[in-house]
Amino acid sequence: xxxxxxxxxxxxxxxxxxxxxxxxxxxxxxxxxxxxxxxxxxxxxxxxxxxxxxxxxxxxxxxxxxxxxxxxxxxxxxxxxxxxxxxxxxxxxxxxxxxxxxxxxxxxxxxxxxxxxxxxxxxxxxxxxxxxxxxxxxxxxxxxxxxxxxxxxxxxxxxxxxxxxxxxxxxxxxxxxxxxxxxxxxxxxxxxxxxxxxxxxxxxxxxxxxxxxxxxxxxxxxxxxxxxxxxxxxxxxxxxxxxxxxxxxxxxxxxxxxxxxxxxxxxxxxxxxxxxxxxxxxxxxxxxxxxxxxxxxxxxxxxxxxxxxxxxxxxxxxxxxxxxxxxxxxxxxxxxxxxxxxxxxxxxxxxxxxxxxxxxxxxxxxxxxxxxxxxxxxxxxxxxxxxxxxxxxxxxxxxxxxxxxxxxxxxxxxxxxxxxxxxxxxxxxxxxxxxxxxxxxxxxxxxxxxxxxxxxxxxxxxxxxxxxxxxxxxxxxxxxxxxxxxxxxxxxxxxxxxxxxxxxxxxxxxxxxxxxxxxxxxxxxxxxxxxxxxxxxxxxxxxxxxxxxxxxxxxxxxxxxxxxxxxxxxxxxxxxxxxxxxxxxxxxxxxxxxxxxxxxxxxxxxxxxxxxxxxxxxxxxxxxx
Numbered sequence: 001x002x003x004x005x006x007x008x009x010x011x012x013x014x015x016x017x018x019x020x021x022x023x024x025x026x027x028x029x030x031x032x033x034x035x036x037x038x039x040x041x042x043x044x045x046x047x048x049x050x051x052x053x054x055x056x057x058x059x060x061x062x063x064x065x066x067x068x069x070x071x072x073x074x075x076x077x078x079x080x081x082x083x084x085x086x087x088x089x090x091x092x093x094x095x096x097x098x099x100x101x102x103x104x105x106x107x108x109x110x111x112x113x114x115x116x117x118x119x120x121x122x123x124x125x126x127x128x129x130x131x132x133x134x135x136x137x138x139x140x141x142x143x144x145x146x147x148x149x150x151x152x153x154x155x156x157x158x159x160x161x162x163x164x165x166x167x168x169x170x171x172x173x174x175x176x177x178x179x180x181x182x183x184x185x186x187x188x189x190x191x192x193x194x195x196x197x198x199x200x201x202x203x204x205x206x207x208x209x210x211x212x213x214x215x216x217x218x219x220x221x222x223x224x225x226x227x228x229x230x231x232x233x234x235x236x237x238x239x240x241x242x243x244x245x246x247x248x249x250x251x252x253x254x255x256x257x258x259x260x261x262x263x264x265x266x267x268x269x270x271x272x273x274x275x276x277x278x279x280x281x282x283x284x285x286x287x288x289x290x291x292x293x294x295x296x297x298x299x300x301x302x303x304x305x306x307x308x309x310x311x312x313x314x315x316x317x318x319x320x321x322x323x324x325x326x327x328x329x330x331x332x333x334x335x336x337x338x339x340x341x342x343x344x345x346x347x348x349x350x351x352x353x354x355x356x357x358x359x360x361x362x363x364x365x366x367x368x369x370x371x372x373x374x375x376x377x378x379x380x381x382x383x384x385x386x387x388x389x390x391x392x393x394x395x396x397x398x399x400x401x402x403x404x405x406x407x408x409x410x411x412x413x414x415x416x417x418x419x420x421x422x423x424x425x426x427x428x429x430x431x432x433x434x435x436x437x438x439x440x441x442x443x444x445x446x447x448x449x450x451x452x453x454x455x456x457x458x459x460x461x462x463x464x465x466x467x468x469x470x471x472x473x474x475x476x477x478x479x480x481x482x483x484x485x486x487x488x489x490x491x492x493x494x495x496x497x498x499x500x501x502x503x504x505x506x507x508x509x510x511x512x513x514x515x516x517x518x519x520x521x522x523x524x525x526x527x528x529x530x531x532x533x534x535x536x537x538x539x540x541x542x543x544x545x546x547x548x549x550x551x552x553x554x555x556x557x558x559x560x561x562x563x564x565x566x567x568x569x570x571x572x573x574x575x576x577x578x579x580x581x582x583x584x585x586x587x588x589x590x591x592x593x594x595x596x597x598x599x600x601x602x603x604x605x606x607x608x609x610x611x612x613x614x615x616x617x618x619x620x621x622x623x624x625x
Contacts, residue, residue, distance in 0.1 A: 024327075024334050032333050035115065036155055039108050043155060046104035049097050050160045054167035056094055058175045061307035063087050065179070068300030105156045112152040116336060117144055126344040128378050129431050135383040138220075143339055143383075150332030158325045165315035165322075172315070176308050179301050180291075183284055187309055190280045195317055197276070201269045205262065212258045219251040277313055281306055338380055345373055346433055346451075353444070354453035360408040360569045361442035361457065361538045363428055368437035370398040370423060396435070397423050398592045405585075410570040412580035414610065415589035421573045424589070425541045428571060430454045441539060459537030461564075463544040465528035467516030472501060472527065473508040475516075479535040487534060495530035495560040497523060522557055529560045540565055542572040577614050586610065 036043060063083050071079035120143060124131075176184040225231045226244060235244055284306050291297035318325075355361070398420045405411045413421040426432055427439050430446045438445045446454055467475050476488045488508065492498040500523060504510040516524045532540065542561065558579065574580045581600040588596035588603065588610045596608050603610035 024330055025337070028330055028334050028337065031337060032151075032154060032330065035112060038115075039111060039155070042104055042108050042111075043159075046101065046108060046156075046160065047163055049101040049104060050164050051167055053094060053097050053101065054164040055171065056090055057168045057311055058171045058308065059090050060087055061304040061311075062175060063090075064307060065298070065300035065304035068303060069298045070300075073299065101160075105160065109152045109156040112155060113148055116148045116151060120144055120148070120336060120339055123340055123342075123344075126346075127342065128345045128373070129426075130372065130378045131342075134375060134379040139383045143335060147332045147335045150329060151336055154326070154329035154333065158329050161318060161325065162322055165318045168311065169315040169319060172308050172312050176305060176312070179305055179308075180288070180297060183288055183305055186283060186287065187280055187312065190276070190283070191313070191316060193276050193279070195320060197272055201265065201272065205265055205269065208258060208262050208265065212255065212262060215251065215255045215258060219248070219255060222248055222251065273313075277310065280309055280313070284309055335382070338382065342378075342380055345378060346430060348451045349448060352448055352450045355444055355449045355457045356442040358407070358442065358538055359567050362407050362440075363403075363405040363539060363569055363571065364438075364440040364443075365401050365403040365424065365427070365434075366438045366440065368398055368401045368427065368434045368439060369396050370427060370432065370434050370436075371396045372432075396592060398427075398434075401437075401589075401592070401594055403587060403594060405569055405571060407569055408567055409584040410565060410572060410582075412572045412574060412583040412586045413589055414574065414577060414580065414586060414613065415595075416613075419589040420592040421589050422543055423592075425460070425543055425571055425573060428539070429458045429460050429541055456535070457537055458539045458541060459532045459535050460541045460543065461525070461528050461532055465516065465524045467512045467519075467524060467527065469511070469514050471506075471509045471511055472504075475512060475527065476508075476531055476534055479531040483534055488530075491530040491533040492527075494533050494563045495526045496556050496563075497526040497530060497560070525557045526560050529557070529564050533564055538568060540568050540570045542570065542574075544573050544575060577610075577617055588613075 063086060067080060067083040067087075070076065071083060124140065173184065176187070222244075226235055235241055285302070288297055288302040288305060292299055292302050401420075401424065403411070403424070413424060415421055423432075427434055428441070430439070430451070433447055438447070440446065441449070441454075441457060468478070473485075473488065476491065477483060480487075485508065489498060492501055501507050501510070510518075512518050512524075512527075516527070519527065572580060572583065580586060583600070585597060586600060586603055587594055588608070590609055596603055596606065596610055598606065604614060
C-alpha cells in the first residue's frame with residue numbers, strides 16, 4: 001500500500017467509532033439531500049470522474065500481465081511498445097481526471113461551506129440577546145467552522161471515497177478471481193490479520209486524538225482569555241504573569257507529550273499495515289511463483305496479482321468503516337440543524353409595515369406583562385458547555401405596565417436594581433416581545449412593524465458602549481452605511497468628540513482597539529453618541545449611559561446627550577437622580593410595576609419611593625463631601 005493510501009485509511013479508522021450509534025433526528029438525511037440539490041449536476045460529474053478513476057485501478061496491472069506474457073516473454077517488441085504507450089496514456093488520463101475531479105470537489109465543497117456558514121451566521125444573529133448570554137462563543141464558532149467543514153465532507157470526501165472504494169473493490173476482486181481464484185481466496189483469508197489490528201489501532205489513535213483536541217482547546221481558552229485587553233490587564237494588576245506562564249507551559253507540555261505519542265503510534269500504524277500487506281504479497285509471490293514454475297501460472301499473471309493485491313486492502317478496510325464515515329458527516333449536519341431549528345423569539349410577521357417616519361414619535365406600553373423565555377426556548381444545551389441550573393423562564397418581570405411617552409418628551413425610568421427598567425427599554429427596542437399587552441411606536445404595534453424600521457427608528461446607547469476592533473470611520477459607518485465624511489464629522493462635533501479625533505494620528509482612520517479600549521470610558525460613550533446621531537433615530541433609549549464616569553467625563557457626555565435628545569422622544573434610565581431632574585416625566589419602577597409618575601418636584605412632594613431614593617443619594621453625596 002502507498003503512504004497516501006495508508007494515511008487516508010488511518011484518517012477513516014481513527015474517527016470516533018461511537019458516532020455510528022448516535023440517534024439522528026428523523027428526516028436528517030432528507031434535509032441533507034436538500035443542500036445537495038443546487039449542486040446535483042456538479043455532483044453527478046464528480047461521481048462520474050470518481051468512477052472513471054476507480055475503473056483505471058485494474059487497468060495497469062492487467063496491461064502489465066499482457067506486456068509480460070504477450071510482449072516480453074515471446075520477445076514481441078511491437079506489443080511491448082504499444083502496451084507501454086497505453087500505460088503511459090492511462091497515467092496521463094489519471095492525472096487529468098484527478099485535477100478535474102479536484103475542481104469538482106472544490107466547487108461542491110466550498111459552495112456547501114458558503115451556503116451553510118451564511119445560513120447559520122444569519123440565523124444566529126436573529127436570536128435574542130438571552131441566547132448569547134447562555135451560549136459559549138467558542139462553541140458557536142465551532143458550529144460555523146469545524147461542523148460546517150465536517151458536513152460538506154458528506155458530499156466530497158465521504159461520498160467520493162465510498163463510491164471509489166466500492167467500484168475499486170468489485171473490479172479488483174473480479175480481476176483477481178479471473179486471474180487466479182485460489183490465490184484470491186488465500187489473499188482474502190489474510191484480511192482479518194489486516195483489519196482487526198487496524199481497527200484496534202484506529203480506536204486507540206481516536207482516543208489520543210480526542211485527548212489532544214481537548215488539551216489544545218484548554219490551551220486555546222487560556223490564550224483567548226489572557227490575550228484580550230481585560231484579561232491582560234487583570235494579569236498585570238494582580239501580578240500573576242509567572243503563574244500564567246507556568247500554567248501555560250504545563251498545558252503546552254501535555255500537548256507536546258501527546259503529540260509525540262500520536263506520532264509514534266501513527267508510525268507503528270503505517271508499519272503494521274505495510275507489514276501485513278508485505279506478508280500477503282510474499283504469500284502470493286511464494287505460492288504463485290511455485291505455480292509459475294509448474295507452468296500453471298504465467299509470470300505476467302503473477303505480477304498482475306501482486307499489483308492488484310497492493311490495491312485490495314485499502315478499499316476493503318475503508319468500506320468496513322464506511323458507516324462511521326457517513327455518520328460522522330451526518331452528525332455534523334445534525335449539529336448544524338440543531339442551531340437552524342432554534343426559532344428566533346422575535347420575528348417579522350408576513351405583511352409587516354414600516355414604522356411611520358418623523359423626528360419624534362410617541363411610545364406606548366399598553367398593559368404590558370413580560371416573562372423571560374425559558375432556556376429551552378432560547379438556547380441549546382450543547383452550546384452552553386457546563387452551564388447548569390434552572391431552565392424555566394421564571395415569573396413575570398413586568399406586570400401590567402402602562403406608560404406613554406409623548407412625541408419629543410423625555411421620560412426617565414428610575415427605581416432600585418432589578419425593578420424592570422432595562423426590560424422596559426428592551427421591549428421598546430424590540431429585543432423581546434411582551435408576553436401580554438402591546439408596545440407601540442407612532443401608534444403601530446412593534447409586532448406589526450418591519451424589523452428594519454424598528455432598528456432605524458429606535459437608537460440605543462448602553463452603559464457599556466461596544467466598539468468593534470476597527471477604525472472610528474468603520475464604527476460610525478455601521479450605524480449608517482454610506483454616510484459621508486462630512487456627516488460623520490458633524491455627528492462627532494455634536495457629540496463633543498471631534499477635537500479628540502483630530503488629535504489622533506489617523507483621525508477617522510484610527511483603530512479604536514479591542515472593544516474600544518484605546519479610548520477612555522467617556523470617549524467611548526461620546527463616540528457611541530456620535531454613532532447614534534449619525535443614525536438619527538426618532539426614539540432614543542439611554543440605559544445608564546453616564547454611569548461609572550468621572551465628573552469631567554460625565555459633563556462631556558451629558559453635553560453630547562443634550563444635543564442627541566433635542567427634539568427626539570427619549571426614554572432614559574439613570575441611577576444618578578440628579579441627571580434626570582429636568583425630565584418631562586419621571587416614572588418610578590419597583591417589582592416590575594410602575595409605582596409612581598410625575599415631575600421631580602411632584603414626586604419629592606409625594607414623599608414616596610422616589611423621595612426616599614433621592615434622599616439616600618443626596619445624603620451619600622453630602623457624606624462624601
